[in-house]
Amino acid sequence: MSGRPRTSIGTFGEIRIVDLGGRYRAETRYRDLDGRLRKVRATARSMRAVQSSIKDRLASRVGYGGGGLLSLSSPFGDLAQLWLEDLEVRDISEGTKENYRDDLRLHVLPFFASYTLGELSTGRVEVFLKSELAVSYSRAKHSKTLLSMMFAFALRHDAIPRNPLEGTSDLIRPKHVVQAMTLVQVQQIRAAVAAWRTGPGVLGPRPDGTVRDVCEVLLGTSMRPGEVLALRPVDITETRQGMVAHIQGTVVERKKTGCHRQDHPKTDASNRRIPVPEFAARVIRERLAQLTPDQSEVTIFHNRYGKVLTLHNLRRTFREVVKDAGLEGLGITPRWYRRTGATILARGIGVDAAATYLGHTSTVITEKHYIQPDAFIDQTPAIMLDRSLRPVDPDGTLLAGRVSDEEDDLLDTIDEAEGEG
Structure with missing residues (x-):
């Protein structure tokens, strides 16, 4: 078949x-992504213009014809607004949504706000990511993840x-980033936490040891x-092998509702039983002894009210x-207890087993298939954490080793996905 090529x-x-006499009109036909040819026209006072x-x-050109919400000429801010609207209906936690909103508002949008979508070149994105990397690896990775979702x-x-x-x-x-406590x-x-605000001259009520006990449980369980x-x-069970904790909730902070206990943990995999x-x-046990039988659903660690x-x-x-301990400036936060436990378990029982204990992956055999899911809880992680971190005569061998790439990936997950200090 002959004729003009399509x-x-x-x-x-x-x-x-x-030439329209004092003005010029330019026109051509553009083939959009829907396959149709459409006229495109422009007028100006000079040939060059x-x-x-x-x-x-x-x-x-939008590419697929009329009616599109976005085109190459759309400002980056339009993409951001539409993506945020789509984010609202996604089935992810409110905390994760807040993190995405903050990253977009504070880091991504200020850099790209002056560009249209057609101006988003690989080179410009590279410059942005390099500037983020200069601040921190974690921030650059968060921004790259956010851009990936927006561009998709x-x-x-x-x-x-x-x-x-x-x-x-x-x-x-x-390299050589401190990942866990020694x-x-x-x-x-x-x-330092045992002695916090206990010396002479301290004004106000003395601490009741709650923060001290929270830190000890954080250290021992590697929970968030x-x-x-x-x-x-109600989440605590005593077995012949030892205590088992059922993680089936978390305390969250929300801008609109404040701080409260959420009746489910961060992810499905986070709902787990651990020794x-x-x-x-x-x-x-000492904390439980202070509660009455009718307080079975009151949080073990609570304020005076x-x-x-x-x-x-x-x-x-x-x-x-941390300041009292002389460790200010190292960036140590409560999350470092989780890093420390993760390091011990990864080196002692392997990265996959450590991830399961931490609640990053689902267990091999799902509990819903069993009538008595508590029949057996492997005590190995608890034994290893107790030996390495107990207050008296701890064994620091596992913490003294070098960090492997697999451990780095596990610890990065703690830092990047969990959003808790």
Whole structure:
């Protein structure tokens, strides 16, 4: 079949310029992504201006015809707004949504706000990621993840022809980053939290040891801070092998509702039963002894009014303790207890087993298939944590080893996905 070759999708034919007497009109036919040819016109007062005008119009074509919400000429802010609207209906936790909103508002949007989608080149994205990496590896990785989701959204709406992240450099994790506490640091913080606000001249009520006990349970169980604060008597079981804790809730902070206990943990995999090392179990038993039988669903660690301890107050007090311990400036937060336990378990029983204990992956055999899911709880992690971190005569061998790449990945997950200090 002979005839003029068909114009390829995304391209245009010959540009014709007509002198209208004092003005010029340029026009051509552009084949959109729906396969249809459409006229594109522009007018201007000079030949050069009309050529520039029609090329700008061609460069900003949506690609699939009229009716699109986004096009190459859309400001980056329009993409951000539509993506945020889509985020609201996604089935993810409110805490994760808040983290995405904050990262977009504080880091991503300020850099790209002046660009249109058609100006989002790989080179510009590379410059942004390099600037983020100069601040921290974690921040750069968060920003890259956010951009990946946003650009995928733009691609689904045919607003951009390709993902500008493609071709950007891999983010290289910096070497020699402190990932977990040393045994010496653990003992320093232990001593500091036990002595916190107990000396002469302290104004106000003396501490009742709640923060001290929370820190001990964090250290012994490698739970997330919110999971420890959400523990109730009903979640604790004594077995012949030792204490078992059922993590089935977490304390969360929300901008609209404040701090409260959520009746489910961060993820499905986080709903788990774990053995508790003996030194942490003793602390929990002492706390349980102070509660009455009708308080089975009151959080074990609560304030003087019986309300949940807030994550904000825990972090604030912990910062003071770290300062008292002489460790200020190292960036140590309550999350470092989880890092420390993860390091011990990864080196002692393997990364996969450690991840399961931490609640990052689902267990091999799902509990719902059993009538008595508590029939057997492997005590190996508890034994290992007790031996390595107990207050008296701890064995620091596992903490003294070098960090492997697999351990790095596990610890990165703690830092990047959990969003708790």
